[in-house]
Amino acid sequence: MEKRPVTALGRLTVEEFRAVEKVPLVLVLDNLRSALNVGSVFRTADAFAIERLVLCGITACPPHREINKTALGSTDSVAWTYNPDTIQALQELEAAGYQLWAVEQVHPSLPLQELTVERDMRYAFVLGNEVSGVSDAALRQCTGALEIPQFGTKHSLNVAVAAGIVVWEFIRRYRLGKL
Numbered sequence: 001m002e003k004r005p006v007t008a009l010g011r012l013t014v015e016e017f018r019a020v021e022k023v024p025l026v027l028v029l030d031n032l033r034s035a036l037n038v039g040s041v042f043r044t045a046d047a048f049a050i051e052r053l054v055l056c057g058i059t060a061c062p063p064h065r066e067i068n069k070t071a072l073g074s075t076d077s078v079a080w081t082y083n084p085d086t087i088q089a090l091q092e093l094e095a096a097g098y099q100l101w102a103v104e105q106v107h108p109s110l111p112l113q114e115l116t117v118e119r120d121m122r123y124a125f126v127l128g129n130e131v132s133g134v135s136d137a138a139l140r141q142c143t144g145a146l147e148i149p150q151f152g153t154k155h156s157l158n159v160a161v162a163a164g165i166v167v168w169e170f171i172r173r174y175r176l177g178k179l
Helices: 014-019 035-047 065-071 086-095 136-141 159-176
Strands: 023-030 050-056 080-083 098-103 122-128 144-147
Touching: 023 035, 023 086, 023 159, 035 050, 035 065, 035 159, 050 086, 080 086, 086 098, 086 122, 086 136, 098 136, 098 159, 122 159
Parallel strands: 023 050, 023 122, 050 080, 098 122, 098 144
Antiparallel strands: none
16 A cells, blocks of 8 residues: 555645535534634535535634644635624525534434435535534524434534534535435
């Protein structure tokens, strides 16, 4: 086994990435307090060519030194907007035809692996604060909640890790079909 050199990975330029058709998924970051987590979510959004990020409330925005540490340049490629009010951002997405899903442990919730992804729909996943999760007001705006099944003792994931898991599952179903 041999690692492929960076030049063999077929990476897109920022301009090529911007022109590529994006997956109809928006990630809404509801008051994330760690800029390092924000940067990690930017990198995940780039890796899977999702449509954009919506940064809300106290969530740090580029340019930001800590975002740059983990984003590794993806703030240049991934489209993003800022809205100080998560509820307003969600209302705008809903009015534009997005199906809103919180990524949260609530009752009732849909286990992530049971999500049906329809190719003619657009989706927005709301990821919440590292301590308090998705705000109650934001939860009330959502179609439902997706829960990542967990089997250990903590039943808690870092928000950037959770973003990677839900985006991958969405991509798997959207691009590759239900496997």
